[in-house]
Amino acid sequence: AQKVTQAQTEISVVEKEDVTLDCVYETRDTTYYLFWYKQPPSGELVFLIRRNSFDEQNEISGRYSWNFQKSTSSFNFTITASQVVDSAVYFCALSGGIIQGAQKLVFGQGTRLTINP
């Protein structure tokens, strides 16, 4: 069975601090995809990044960066120089297999991030 664990339920930091959100996953699939989504108070889940199991290259997008380590089954997300607008709930998710579009995501419980001014 697939499982995603986000051990940090809530994180609170002061603006401009760097913050890392942890994500650990379990899967028996050899091909799978990992995602991060952001959920602001409006409720909509906003797609941030997708990473496939064959690409362990880290990625940086502006203040956001992602560290994928297959050896430890982790896909951590770092926000550099955090801003108040980064406050939201962040979800890590996993989709497995290649059959039928693999549109079924397994989500972690989410990490509520609060950036204080």
Added chain:
Amino acid sequence: KAGVTQTPRYLIKTRGQQVTLSCSPISGHRSVSWYQQTPGQGLQFLFEYFSETQRNKGNFPGRFSGRQFSNSRSEMNVSTLELGDSALYLCASSWGTDSSYNSPLHFGNGTRLTVT
């Protein structure tokens, strides 16, 4: 390009009633998925439709059903509502084809259902 549209945004129903939620995907997207979000269980997959066929199903009772129309719009129905069905129901769309199975899901704002 318009995003995923869900209607209505809010619903209040009574136990035992049934409810229908609607989702219009992003133009061109053929896959529509539904998720239930509750404080206790988090985000859980309900089902996915592709080309009017249910392609994946989560672990929910038969009271939860859905369908997809030829224009890819989707509806989900919950019959005999229970208090525990109170949740945010999120719809997501994607290309969904096998050649792009890794295409990310684009979510709507959700329908918040309250059962009293």
